[in-house]
Amino acid sequence: MPNDSSKDGYHHGDLRNALLSAAEGLLVQHGPGGLSLREVARVAGVSHTAPYRHFSDKAALLQALARRGFERLHAAMTDAAAGVPHGPEQQLIAAGIACVRHAVNHAEITQLMFGGTLASTVDAAGDMSGRDAFAALQTIIESGISAGVFRQREPRELALVAWTSMHGLAMLMTAGLLEVDTGNPAALDQLVGSVASNVIYGIAR
Amino acid sequence: MPNDSSKDGYHHGDLRNALLSAAEGLLVQHGPGGLSLREVARVAGVSHTAPYRHFSDKAALLQALARRGFERLHAAMTDAAAGVPHGPEQQLIAAGIACVRHAVNHAEITQLMFGGTLASTVDAAGDMSGRDAFAALQTIIESGISAGVFRQREPRELALVAWTSMHGLAMLMTAGLLEVDTGNPAALDQLVGSVASNVIYGIAR
């Protein structure tokens, strides 16, 4: 049974990914914090010490999971913006919708990425932390400034409002602290669009 | 001997608060997730089963800690707004600064309040969840609408931009995902003020 004719994918280097997939499934089931390394190994069909061959730590496994999330988030946002050639405002709204949608569809991983659990570890890693997602927004802002549709300010400063508002919306929703029907995509898009357009045009006057 | 001359504070009903204080101290030291009920009891000087006389659960203790945080946050925001009679814009900025300051000064508790760890529990509780903090912002918005300085929209809709942007800023900072000198109060106030004023006046034009 160890040397079977059909390569089942485990047992020759794929274990790392099998562990990550198992961890992601359990994370969705039990929520962050309710994840045990031993159970991950159990689901993956290996002994509870096997994961240490691929991850130095439980934190390292969670970090790898978070990294995946950051990459998906970034991809979702840039893809959304690229699909909208109607100018920076619409691109910003599209990126915002993509950001919040990703958060709602991957609530547990979002909490893992931005929740404090990994804070010190992420801090140590330094190279992820949603920097790319922020950069994606800043790029849109810069093109908007050039086009004369956004204020002539530090792009970083304007991007920060967009980023914090979308991030705050995403976190409140994934934590279940905002009464909104996350199951209804249209309602969600409308809500995000409303926040984004208020960011763009301001609440004053 | 229950009525001793020296009331040491423990052992007659104060244990609940002693446990909460101990938990808060350990939370700051070890971060959320690194908190063990047994260690809380140890620090409080009681056996590791004593806490169950006051909290049904570890989650219940954390929830009580979070509730304290929500109350402090709400108080800080309303106090800040009340101290500024210069009109709704300045009140909004003051409330925002108070919100982020509270988050930075109580980073671990903030992560506990809004992080996903307690999500299901908070959801079950329902009566906290930062509703008061949001309501405080909405009150300022309403007075601003009446005074004609804010747009004539649903107050809830305008308050949501302010709330999400401040919340997002607070979460990014407490998670250590925003390069900013949290030790410098002036720089922090300036940053929050910048975000708040961009929320008010918009990034467009």
Place this chain on the structure above:
DNA sequence: ACCTGAACACCGTTCAAGT
């Protein structure tokens, strides 16, 4: 009423040992 100690079923992590 309030607190205790022993007990149970779990963890994360380490390490000598197997193949």
Place this chain on the structure above:
DNA sequence: ACCTGAACACCGTTCAAGT
């Protein structure tokens, strides 16, 4: 190289028992 089982020091929670 990769994986294992036993072992260690911890958990959260329960429960009969003490005062």
